[in-house]
Amino acid sequence: MEPFLLGVVIVLAGGFAFLNGFHDVSNSVATAVRTRALTPTIAVLLAAVFNLVGALLSTSLALFFTDAGIGLPAGSTGLGILLAALLAACLWGLLTWWRGKPSSSTHALLGGIIGAGGASQLTSGPAMSGAGQTLLLQIVLPLLLSPVLAYALAYAAVFPATWLLRHGSPSAVNRGNRMAQSVLAGAFALGHGLQDGQRTMAVILLALVGAGYASGSDMPVWVQVSAAVLLAGGSLLGGWRITHTLGNRLVHIDPLRGMTAQGVSSAMLFIGAISLHMPLSSTHTMTSAIVGAGANQRFASVQRPHVVRILLIWLGTAPATAVVGGVFFLALTPLL
Template identity: 90%
Template sequence: MEPLLLGAVIVAAGGFAFLNGFHDVSNSVATAVRTRALTPTVAVLLAALFNLIGALLSTSLALFFTDAALGLPEGATGLGILMAALLAACIWGVITWYRGKPSSSTHALLGGVIGAGGASQLTNGPAMSGAGETLLLQIILPLVLSPVVAYLLAYAAVFPATWLLRHGSPAKVNRGNRMAQSVLAGVFALGHGLQDGQRTMAVILLALVGSGYATGSDIPLWVQLFAAVLLATGSLFGGWRITHTLGKRLVDIDPLRGMTAQGVSSAMLFIGAISLHFPLSSTHTMTSAIVGAGANQRFASVQRPRVARILLIWLGTAPATAIMGAVFFLALNPLL
C-alpha cells in the first residue's frame, strides 16, 4: 500500500506544481502586459522559460524544508499528511484562480500540512516534530512580513526613480521603463522558479525520505526536473483572471511604477531564496509592491475595497486549507 501512496503523492505534487505555475504566472506578467511593455503571448513564454531555469538553479530551500522545517512522521502516516495537504492546496488554488484573487500557494500548502498533522494527532497517529520555533521564525514570519516590506519598499522606491527620470520627456521615460519591465518580467519569473519550484521538490523529497527511498541530504535530479517542467508547463497554460486583477483592478499603474514594483519584488525573491534561505510568497510580494508603488502618486487610485478583499483571502488561506487538510486526512486515514 505504501508504494502506491507514494506514487499518488508524487502525482499530486506534480499537479500542485502545474497549478502553481498556472496560478502564479500572473505575478510575472501582469504589470508588463498592463503597461504594454510585452504582448501577452511573449510575456507568458518568457515567464515559462525563466520559471524553468529558476527551478533548476538551486535546491537550498527545498533541503531546508526537509531538514529543519516540518519533521513529518515516517511511513504511511507521513504520506497521508502530504497527500491531504497537496489536495487542500490544489483545491484552494483552483478556487482563488476562478475568483480572480491572488493567493499564496506556500501558505496553502503549509496550512494543509498543519491541518493534516493535527488530524493525525487527533486519531492517535504519530505527531509531527520540528514544527515549532523553526516553523514560526523561519517560514511563517517571513511569509507574513513580506507583504509589509514589499509595500513599504515599493512606495519608497518611487521617489528615487522619479527623481532620476525627472528631466526626461514622458515618451522617453515610458519607453525606457517598458524596456526595463520586459527584462524584470523575466527576472521575477526566475525568482519565482527559485522560490516556488522548490516547494514541490521539498514535498517529493519528504515523501521519498519518509518511505526510505532517499536520505534527505540531496535532491535526485529527476525530482528537480519533474518540478521544473511542470511549473513551466503550468505557466504556459496560465489563466488571465488574476492578471486582470493585478494589472487593472487594484490600482491604475504607469510604466514607471510598474517597473518599480517588479524591481522590488524580484529583488526580494532573490534575496530570500539565495542569501537568507527564507521562503517568500511571490504573490504577496508582487501584489503588495504593485499597491505600494501605485499608492505613491499624486492622485492615488488604489481600489481599497478590492485590496481589503484580497487581504481577507490571504488571512483565510492557511485556516481554510488547514480545515481541508484535516478533512482529507481523516478521509484517507482508514487506508493508512
C-alpha cells in the same frame, strides 16, 4: 500500501507544481502586460522559460526545508499527511484562480501540512515535529512582514526613480521603463522558479525520505527536472483571471511604477531564496509592491475594497487549508 501512497503523492505534487505555474504566472506578467511593455504571448513565454531556468538553478531551499522545516512521521502516516496537504492546497489554488484572487500557494501547502499533522495527533497517530516552529517562521512572519516590506520598499523606490528620470521626456521615460520592465519580468519569473519550484521538490523529497527511498541530503535529478518542467508548463497555460485583478483592479499603474514594483519584488524573492532560505510568497510580494508603487501618486488610485478582499483571502489561506487538510487526512485514515 506505502508504494501506492508514494505514487499518489508524487502525482499530486506534480499537479501542484503545474497549478502553481498556472496560478502564479499572473504575478510575473500582469504589470508588463498592463503597461504594454510586453505582449501577452511574449510575456507568458518569457515567464515559462525563466520559471524553468529558476527551478533548475538551485535546490538549496528545498533541502533546507526538508532538513529543518518539518519533521514528518515516517511511513504511511507521513505520506498521508502530504497527500491531504496537497489535495487541500490544489483545491484552494483552483478556488482562488476561479475567483480571480491572488493567493499564496506556499501558505496553502504549509497550512494543509500543519492541519493534516494536527489531525494525525488527534487520531493518536505519530506526532509531526517542528510544526510550531514552521507555523511561526514559515507562515506567520512572512505573512505579516513580507507584504509590509514589499509595500514600503516599492512606495519609497518611486521617489529616487522619479528624481533620476525628471529631465526626460514622457515618451522617452516610458520607453525606457518598459524596456527595464521587460527585463525585470524575466527576473521575477526566475525568482519565482527559485522559490516555488523548490516547494514541489521538497514535498517529493519528503515523501521519498518518509518511504525510505532517499536521504534528505541529496535531491534526485528527476525530481528537480520534473518539478521545473511542470512549473513551466503550467506557466505556459496560465489563466488571465488573476492577471486582470493585478493589472487593472487594484491600482492605476504606469511603466515607471510597474518597473519599480517588479524590481522590488524580484529582489525580495532572490534574497529570500538564496540568502535567507525563507520561502516568500511571490503573490504577496508582487501584489504588495504593485499597490505600494501605485499608491505613491498625486491622486488616490488604490481600489481599497479590492485590496481589503485580497488581504482577507491571504489571512484565511493557511487556516482554511489547515481545516481542509485535516478533514482529508481523517478521511484517509482507514487507508493508512
